[in-house]
Amino acid sequence: MLSKLGMVMTSIANLSLSTGTFGNVWKTITNRKTYYRPVSNLPFISKVVEKNHMLRQFTAHCGANKLLPGYQSAYRTNFSCETALVKLQSDILWSMEKQRITAIIAIDLSAAFDTVDHNILLDVLNNQFGISHTALKWYYSYLRPRSFKMNVGSAYSTCRPLAFSVP
Numbered sequence: 001m002l003s004k005l006g007m008v009m010t011s012i013a014n015l016s017l018s019t020g021t022f023g024n025v026w027k028t029i030t031n032r033k034t035y036y037r038p039v040s041n042l043p044f045i046s047k048v049v050e051k052n053h054m055l056r057q058f059t060a061h062c063g064a065n066k067l068l069p070g071y072q073s074a075y076r077t078n079f080s081c082e083t084a085l086v087k088l089q090s091d092i093l094w095s096m097e098k099q100r101i102t103a104i105i106a107i108d109l110s111a112a113f114d115t116v117d118h119n120i121l122l123d124v125l126n127n128q129f130g131i132s133h134t135a136l137k138w139y140y141s142y143l144r145p146r147s148f149k150m151n152v153g154s155a156y157s158t159c160r161p162l163a164f165s166v167p
Contacts, residue, residue: 012045013053020137022049028159029148054138058131067129113166118143121166 016022026046059075062068068076073084088104095102125131125139146162 009045009048013049016049017053017057017138018134020134020141022046022138022142024145027142027146029146029162030151030156031148032151050142054142057135061131062129065130115164116166117164 023045026043026049028043030041032041055075059077063077071084071087073079073081092102092104121143122136122140126136131139143166146165147159148162149159150157
C-alpha cells in the first residue's frame, strides 16, 4: 500500500503525464563544485516523474512495438553491459573459428547526451518511435526550457539556458 507521500507523488506524476507538462521548477540543474568532481542535481520530484513514470511507459511502448534493436543492451530489462560483452566475445570467437579477420573500433560515448539537439530528438521520437499528441507535448515540455546554475559554497550563479543535452 502506498504511503500518503507516495500517493501525492503518484498524483503529481500522473497529472504531469496526462497534461503533457513537466514543471519548469523541476528543470533547473544545479551544478555543485565538490573536492572530487562536479555533481549535477535535479529536484527529487523531477526524478520521480522521469524514472518511475515516463521511463516505464516509454520502455513498455518500445517493447510492445519492438522499436529497439535486438542487441541493444542499454535501457532494457534483462540486458546489461555484461550481455553486450558476452555477445561481442561470442561474435569474435565465431569469427576466429571461421578464420575471419576481426577488428574492433571502440568509441567513448559517455558525453554523447550532452550534445543531443532537442529538435532532432523530438523529431525522432515522433517519426521513428510513434510518440505523438500529449506524450510528445510532455517530451517537449520536459526538454524546454532547461537551465543550469553553479553552486560553490553558499553562492549561486545566475541561471543559464541549456539548448542541448538530455538530463
